[in-house]
Amino acid sequence: MAAHGMYRRRDTRRELLVAEITAELRRYCVDAQHVGHAFAGQHGLNATDLQALIAVMDAELHGDPITPGRLGEHLDLASGSVTALIDRLERAGHLRRDRDPTDRRKVLLRYADRGAELAMGFFRPLGERTDRVMTDFSDEELEVVYRFMTAMGVSLREHRDEVRSARAEPSRRRVD
Amino acid sequence: MAAHGMYRRRDTRRELLVAEITAELRRYCVDAQHVGHAFAGQHGLNATDLQALIAVMDAELHGDPITPGRLGEHLDLASGSVTALIDRLERAGHLRRDRDPTDRRKVLLRYADRGAELAMGFFRPLGERTDRVMTDFSDEELEVVYRFMTAMGVSLREHRDEVRSARAEPSRRRVD
């Protein structure tokens, strides 16, 4: 991927900037996927597994462990697929299932040592690179970047919800 | 996904900023995937198909149409998978195969009307949102954001190449 800033006017400096930022952001997302894909493959799992592992760690580090149901929502996965996914990761020793003591219908996912090791191996080099990039920016500049990323994120999630709720009326769809 | 800024110190304002920007960027990539997934699903194709369609359009709009081989590299896909992918998209009327007249081993991929329509339907609303977000930023601020995204992109691609070339020596890997 790389376009989308391509279907725009680029006459003024500002229009060029808008187009280039959009394109760079898009490229970044694609390349990030590739990094995940490659890293996961080298450790005997697939991209979804890695994403899941990270989600489990995130949740636990935040203080409230994730359940299979919420993990499925997070990954856009059906319940049966989530079970298979967790089975894989549990079998590989990356995480384990715990029953929620307060609501015993639920299962809480906790990362195990191998999972933590893997996630660290993924993030540490990335974090080091990120830190190095950011040394070229002043505090004020990082404030701008932060404001930008936050606004873009909010906008994108609004859009996501819009797209998802459009499922009801697919308008004029030809199936042929 | 969402962490990675989580394994950091967040004592000073600057450290907080670094962590938050990193986290937002990561969230953005995940949410972007979800938008693609949802949009693709509503139009009878999967995320890979949509990515491929976009890559084909990008290439053709840049003036040099992509080949199955290069598309496979771009999507991290084996040659057999690419053939199946192109078959799907061609059957659905989203693109077509053209033989390269100068090298008849090659196939050039061109988007068809339905493909263009689809890609536009994907990008237009996104672009409108992006434009709206950017109106809150001055030209100088956008310069900063652009510089940041470019630097992050370069760093990430370096990292990607590093990860990919690490295939040779997986060091101490337990397979159990």
Add this chain to the structure above:
DNA sequence: GCGAAACTCTCGATCGTCTAGATATTCTGG
């Protein structure tokens, strides 16, 4: 307590992806 709701898991089917190898075209050197 009983029925409805919430959450996870099971099972069979489908579809995307991989690997290995076949086919077609181009390039190189003699």
Add this chain to the structure above:
DNA sequence: CCAGAATATCTAGACGATCGAGAGTTTCGC
């Protein structure tokens, strides 16, 4: 030119991740 190597795509069979429907538990409201 012709043979062999290199490049590019496609074919075929197998595998595995995902889906969908439904079963099995546990919890909540009345």
